[in-house]
Amino acid sequence: MKPFLSIRALRSGYAGGVVLHGVDLDLQAGGIIAVLGRNGVGKTTLMSTVTGFIRPYEGSVMLDGRETAGSRVDAIARAGVGIVPQGRRVFAPLTVAEHLAIATRRPTTGPWTRERVLRLLPRLGERLGHRGDQLSGGEQQMLAIARALLANPRLLLLDEPSDGLAPAVVAQVGEVIREVGAEGMSVVLVEQNLRLAFSVAQEVAVMQKGRIVHRASCAEFQSRPDDRRRLLGVD
Template sequence: MLVTRGLVSGYAGSRVLHEVDVEVPERGVLAVLGRNGVGKSTLVSTIMGLVRPMAGSVTVAGHEVAGSRPDRIARLGVGLVPQGRRVFAPLSVAEHLEIADRAGRKGDWTRERVVELLPRLGERMRHRGDQLSGGEQQMLAIARALLTNPRILLLDEPSDGLAPSVVHQVADVVREVCGAGMSVLIVEQNLRLALSVADRVVVMQKGSVRWDAPGAEFRRNRSRAEELLGI
């Protein structure tokens, strides 16, 4: 569904990703793990077209998108839940959803369906972004991405700063959207969340893939996982 091959990327003068190969399974979850600064967010930003790759390929459902603009990549069905949520403080939940609904691809994910999946948002419709808890902001960021009707959802550290009960809800949402036919790439520091949802796991170190394994193999080799992640 989403494949990178030999992806090299970074910022003016510095290479961060070194020939990264990852594959998001169709209707499945790829978890990308790694310590701070290994290049996980750079991978997500490069896939989304926010950072221009220096070499290599990114294909979405067979279309080459490396070097394309983010709007083309979004139109092909890639949705992003960015690190830090990027909720707008003065806008209400309803306004966030309306804007995403107007801008995105049309499809099965309507405002009604999104609120059914994330009922807390229904109770908070008139609240402003800065009146929401971290968990509510995360749900709003997910809702906004779902309203663009992606085939592939990129989630960049969705559990960051959230209470364990909310992390649980994030895992439930990931499972539900996969069950509804979406493919998911999730970047995580939270090993438990990643392991609870992943069909496949990639561990990165210093901008390279150090281990790429099915979720079950990763779960069996917990000590290797912890060693690579420095836990």
């Protein structure tokens, strides 16, 4: 079976500098993979390259058999790639309702409507009139997830969604990821929180120095503390 997402020999970086040194990564349709690694190994660069914010120097990104490497951000979004970026990138002066209106401005076909998103994330429904700078960190993260879901992507990328959040909010993020996965959406989760990663993903891929150096099922990786210490520096 051909993978839904197939990344091959991807080289990318900034201002001529190389961060990704030939990344290979596959993901089957409906799969959830956690990309792990220490800070500075290229995880966010990988997300930015897949979404088109960074143009790769070399390599291929195939989405459901279609080459997207080097395409414009809007073309990649239309192909079915959505992202919840690191840092949330909520617009401070816009209300929650205005964020959701912008996200639904381009009609899409799929199960994720404004009404369904608000059922999944009821706190946003209570905060529709609040500006982005009036939301807590957890509420901003929920808004970032809602924006991405309203585009009805086939591939959802989440870059450090637990960063700076309270444990209860992290647990809610996990519930959302499991629900979209159960719907058949493919998910790439970049995460430092191993508890969250192991609770939602079927597989892990570990990055070091701009390369994928290890891949295993979550169950296998959890059962091998020596691998976690060697690759991540944690027990």
